[in-house]
Structures are given as C-alpha cells and as structure tokens.
Amino acid sequence: MLSLLTHIGRFTLRQLSEMGRMFLFLLAAIFLAFRPPAKIGLIIHHIKTIGVDSLSVVLLSGFFTGMVMGFQGYYSLRKFNAESWLGSAAALGLLRELGPVLSAFMVTGRTGSAMAAELGTMRATEQIDALYSMAINPIKYLVSPRIIAGLIAMPLLTAIFDVVGIYGAYLVGVGLLGVSSGSYFSGMESSVVFNDVYSGFMKSLSFGLIITWVCCYKGFHAPPMATGVSQATTESVVLSFVLILVWDYFLTSVML
Amino acid sequence: MIRVVDVHKSFGGQQVLKGVNLNFTTGKITTIVGTSGCGKTVLLKHLNALLLPDRGEVLVDDIDITKLRQKELYAMRGRFGVLFQGAALLDSMTIFDNVAFPLREKTRMGEPEMRKKVEERLDQVGLEGMGYKYPAELSGGMKKRAGLARALVMDPEIVLFDEPTTGLDPVLATGIHQLIARTQQAFGFTGVVVSHTIPQVFEISDYVAILADGVIEEAKPTKEFQASQNPVVQQFIKGEIEGPIRVL
Ligand SMILES: Nc1ncnc2c1ncn2[C@@H]1O[C@H](COP(=O)(O)OP(=O)(O)OP(=O)(O)O)[C@@H](O)[C@H]1O
Numbered sequence: 451m452l453s454l455l456t457h458i459g460r461f462t463l464r465q466l467s468e469m470g471r472m473f474l475f476l477l478a479a480i481f482l483a484f485r486p487p488a489k490i491g492l493i494i495h496h497i498k499t500i501g502v503d504s505l506s507v508v509l510l511s512g513f514f515t516g517m518v519m520g521f522q523g524y525y526s527l528r529k530f531n532a533e534s535w536l537g538s539a540a541a542l543g544l545l546r547e548l549g550p551v552l553s554a555f556m557v558t559g560r561t562g563s564a565m566a567a568e569l570g571t572m573r574a575t576e577q578i579d580a581l582y583s584m585a586i587n588p589i590k591y592l593v594s595p596r597i598i599a600g601l602i603a604m605p606l607l608t609a610i611f612d613v614v615g616i617y618g619a620y621l622v623g624v625g626l627l628g629v630s631s632g633s634y635f636s637g638m639e640s641s642v643v644f645n646d647v648y649s650g651f652m653k654s655l656s657f658g659l660i661i662t663w664v665c666c667y668k669g670f671h672a673p674p675m676a677t678g679v680s681q682a683t684t685e686s687v688v689l690s691f692v693l694i695l696v697w698d699y700f701l702t703s704v705m706l
Numbered sequence: 707m708i709r710v711v712d713v714h715k716s717f718g719g720q721q722v723l724k725g726v727n728l729n730f731t732t733g734k735i736t737t738i739v740g741t742s743g744c745g746k747t748v749l750l751k752h753l754n755a756l757l758l759p760d761r762g763e764v765l766v767d768d769i770d771i772t773k774l775r776q777k778e779l780y781a782m783r784g785r786f787g788v789l790f791q792g793a794a795l796l797d798s799m800t801i802f803d804n805v806a807f808p809l810r811e812k813t814r815m816g817e818p819e820m821r822k823k824v825e826e827r828l829d830q831v832g833l834e835g836m837g838y839k840y841p842a843e844l845s846g847g848m849k850k851r852a853g854l855a856r857a858l859v860m861d862p863e864i865v866l867f868d869e870p871t872t873g874l875d876p877v878l879a880t881g882i883h884q885l886i887a888r889t890q891q892a893f894g895f896t897g898v899v900v901s902h903t904i905p906q907v908f909e910i911s912d913y914v915a916i917l918a919d920g921v922i923e924e925a926k927p928t929k930e931f932q933a934s935q936n937p938v939v940q941q942f943i944k945g946e947i948e949g950p951i952r953v954l
C-alpha cells in the first residue's frame with residue numbers, strides 16, 4: 451500500500467517537473483524568437499516545409515470531411531424539413547470545429563512527427579552539441595523558427611481545409627441530394643458571423659503552437675539512440691493529439 | 707592555460723570520471739589516450755562545458771567555466787573549435803554551408819571573403835570540389851575531414867579534436883596530423899587531441915596524458931611519456947593483452 455503511494459507520488463512529481471521543463475522550453479523559444487537577429491530565412495523555409503508536406507493530406511481530408519458532412523447534415527436536417535440550412539450547418543461545423551481540429555491532426559501526423567524525428571536524430575548524432583560548441587543557441591536556431599512557422603502555416607492550412615470542406619459538402623448536398631444551390635449559400639451567409647471565423651482562427655493558431663512546441667520539445671530531448679528517436683516521435687504525436695482536444699474543449703467553452 | 711581540477715562525472719550509476727586532474731599548456735598540443743570507452747570524449751566535452759561535472763572545476767585562463775552565466779558561456783565557447791568524434795555535420799546543409807556556417811552566424815564577413823576562406827579550408831583537408839555534397843553522401847573519413855575544416859574555420863584559440871584520424875587510411879592520417887601541426891604552428895592554438903593512432907600522433911604532440919579507470923594515470927611531455935616505466939603506459943603503447951589494463 452505504502453509502495454503504491456510512493457509510486458503514485460513519484461509519478462506525479464516526475465510529470466509535474468516534466469511539465470515545468472516543457473513550459474520553460476516554450477518560454478525560452480518565444481523569448482529567443484524576439485531576440486535579434488531574426489531568422490526570417492529559416493522561418494520561411496519551415497513554413498514551406500509544413501505547407502508542402504501537409505497540403506495534400508489537408509486537401510484530401512478536408513474534401514472528404516465536407517462530403518461526409520453533406521450527407522450527415524442532410525440526413526439530420528431533413529427530419530426537421532430544414533435541408534435548406536445545409537450550407538450553414540456545414541460551414542459552422544467546419545469553421546468552428548472540424549476545420550481547426552482535423553487539420554491540426556493532419557499536420558501533427560505529417561509534419562509534427564517528422565519534426566520530432568529530425569530533432570531527435572540531430573540530438574543523437576551530436577548536431578545539437580555541435581551547435582552549442584559553435585556558440586549558437588540551438589533553441590533559437592532550431593526551435594523558435596519552427597514555432598513561428600507553425601503559428602503562420604496552421605491558420606492557412608485550416609483556411610484551405612474549411613474552403614475545400616464547404617465545397618465538398620456543396621457537391622454532396624447540391625449535386626447529389628438536390629438541395630438548392632441558392633439556399634446553400636444564402637443560409638451560410640445569413641448564419642455565419644465574424645465570431646465563428648474568429649474562434650476557428652484562434653483555435654488553429656493555438657494548435658499551431660501546440661504542435662510545434664510539443665514535437666520540438668520531444669525531439670530535442672530524445673534519448674540519443676534509435677529507439678529514443680522513435681519513442682519521442684510517438685510520444686509527440688500522442689501528446690499533441692491530447693493537448694489539441696483538451697485545449698479545443700477549453701477554447702470552445704470560453705468562446706461560445 | 708586550461709586546468710581540469712578534480713572532475714567527477716557519472717551517468718546514472720556509472721562513474722566515468724573519478725577525479726581527473728590535468729593541465730593543458732597554452733599554445734601546445736596535448737594528446738589524451740586511453741582504452742575505448744574509458745571516458746575521453748566525456749572529458750573533452752567538459753573542456754567547453756558541453757557537459758558539466760558533478761564535482762570539480764574546469765578553469766580556462768583561471769575562469770571556472772562550470773559556473774559561467776549563459777552569455778559568458780557562449781562567449782567562452784566561441785573561443786573553441788571542436789571536431790566531434792562523429793563529425794556532427796548538420797545534415798540539412800551541404801559541406802560548403804557546414805564549413806561556412808560559423809562564419810555566417812558569428813561574423814559579418816562578406817560573401818566573397820567567406821567563400822575564399824571556406825574553399826581554402828576545404829582544400830587543406832583534401833575536399834576541394836566536394837563542397838556541393840551533403841554529409842549523407844560522404845564517406846566516414848570525408849565527414850571527419852569536413853568536420854575538421856569546420857573546427858578550424860574560425861581560427862579558434864583552442865581546438866578540441868576527438869579522434870581526428872580514426873577511420874582514415876594511414877596516408878591520410880599522416881596528412882591530417884601534418885595539417886594539425888601546420889595550422890597549430892601558423893595560428894598557435896592550444897590543441898587537445900584524443901587519438902588511438904599510436905605512435906604516429908606522438909609526433910605532433912607536445913604532451914601526452916593517459917586516462918585509465920577514471921583518472922589521469924600519467925601526463926608528461928611526449929618523450930618522457932614514451933620512455934615512462936609506468937606499466938599502464940607500457941601496456942597501452944605496446945598494445946599488450948597482459949598487464950594492469952583489464953580488457954575483455
Ligand atoms: N550521455 C551519456 N549518457 C550515459 N552514458 C554516457 C554518456 N556519454 C558517455 N557515456 C558513458 O561514458 C563512458 C565513456 O564514454 P566516452 O564516449 O567518453 O568513451 P571514449 O573514451 O571516448 O571511447 P572511444 O574511444 O570509444 O570513443 C561510456 O561507458 C559511455 O557509456
């Protein structure tokens with residue numbers, strides 16, 4: 451019994467100190483991002499990598515999510531004879547919730563895991579030590595630009611996801627199920643307000659931060675061996691998913 | 707002058723350094739030898755505070771670098787050039803960019819001047835015309851040489867070489883030794899060399915120290931070291947199985 455308690459206590463302490471370290475890591479990265487010289491070239495490079503890597507999966511998943519929403523929305527709305535509201539239902543669902551969350555999942559799987567693996571490999575092959583030895587702060591050089599790039603790229607990808615999704619729902623609703631095209635868009639126009647777009651934007655922004663932060667942290671501190679890198683990659687994806695969902699709940703509840 | 711005073715270091719339960727005392731004379735080359743896995747790389751990484759000791763001090767010009775604040779520490783590290791055992795080239799960029807990297811990040815040198823300097827260093831290590839390749843496209847020995855070019859490109863005051871010739875053919879090993887000796891004479895840096903290339907490395911060393919069982923067993927000017935009657939030194943130089951160093 452006592453040993454169980456010690457176990458729980460030790461586990462909690464370890465988790466707490468890990469959380470503290472993660473938080474300090476983020477603070478350092480943000481602080482260093484504002485210290486000149488700014489790494490504009492690197493930031494653009496990482497925006498390009500995140501964008502190019504994730505664009506195809508975001509397009510594909512956005513399109514299919516939209517089409518599914520077309521079917522599901524039509525099915526639910528028809529029970530109330532409200533098929534003409536399909537456009538607004540799809541747009542609200544995508545803009546407020548599914549767009550930010552699903553595209554964040556896609557980016558985590560596609561780019562976040564690669565980030566963790568890359569930094570983990572750099573740790574294992576002493577490249578991070580080499581940066582230190584050249585008097586270059588690896589957090590400023592490796593982490594800060596990735597976090598800023600995540601903050602910029604994530605809302606853009608989410609916007610693409612939203613647009614493609616709305617178009618997918620339109621194809622199904624209007625093309626297949628016979629909702630009128632005019633009511634699809636006019637319903638959307640009359641019910642979507644600025645706050646819907648804004649809350650989706652804030653979500654995607656914070657998800658961009660969560661993904662790059664968690665994945666960089668896990669990669670940066672990976673144990674220096676092959677299994678360490680693979681473990682860091684897995685952990686970074688799982689932790690990102692969990693944090694995205696928890697933070698999503700929190701934001702939804704405050705911004706409703 | 708770099709002085710290592712009573713440095714202890716453990717990883718988990720494993721004691722690697724058990725009170726190392728060693729001085730490195732300014733403007734001279736000191737070679738550290740010792741069996742594989744005895745802690746030479748660990749000791750080397752203490753010299754520019756990539757690792758911090760559990761106990762003890764590392765003094766560079768009488769400043770204890772284990773207690774420096776971040777800013778001073780970075781300034782201190784800027785005085786060092788390091789060749790890592792695995793070269794540790796940044797694999798996202800070409801060899802040329804790797805060697806140019808410290809110049810780009812740490813100096814305001816103009817592009818043409820920088821280009822000239824990088825190419826000169828690449829020539830010196832026998833990598834002329836290879837600058838466009840990525841680290842993954844090079845052999846182990848070529849990576850080593852590119853790492854050497856990077857370590858020397860900033861004309862550092864102190865250079866740490868972790869096994870500069872391991873994995874090179876004998877001719878090239880001699881070439882690299884000569885390069886180290888030549889640049890040392892030209893720039894007068896303080897050199898610390900970890901090497902298994904015995905006895906060739908003695909030709910460029912002013913002092914030799916042997917690390918055994920977590921302490922410096924013997925540290926002497928090269929001639930005296932080679933003549934030392936210490937059984938550990940004798941066994942190591944001759945590569946004998948029988949003796950105080952326990953292997954296998
Ligand atoms: N970061 C680390 N974490 C845990 N153990 C380590 C770490 N670095 C080194 N060690 C351990 O310290 C010991 C000494 O390692 P070190 O790399 O210094 O050996 P070495 O003398 O350089 O050997 P070699 O000649 O093969 O390069 C090894 O047993 C190694 O397992």
Ligand SMILES: [Mg+2]
Nearest residue numbers: 746747791868
């Ligand atoms: Mg070593």
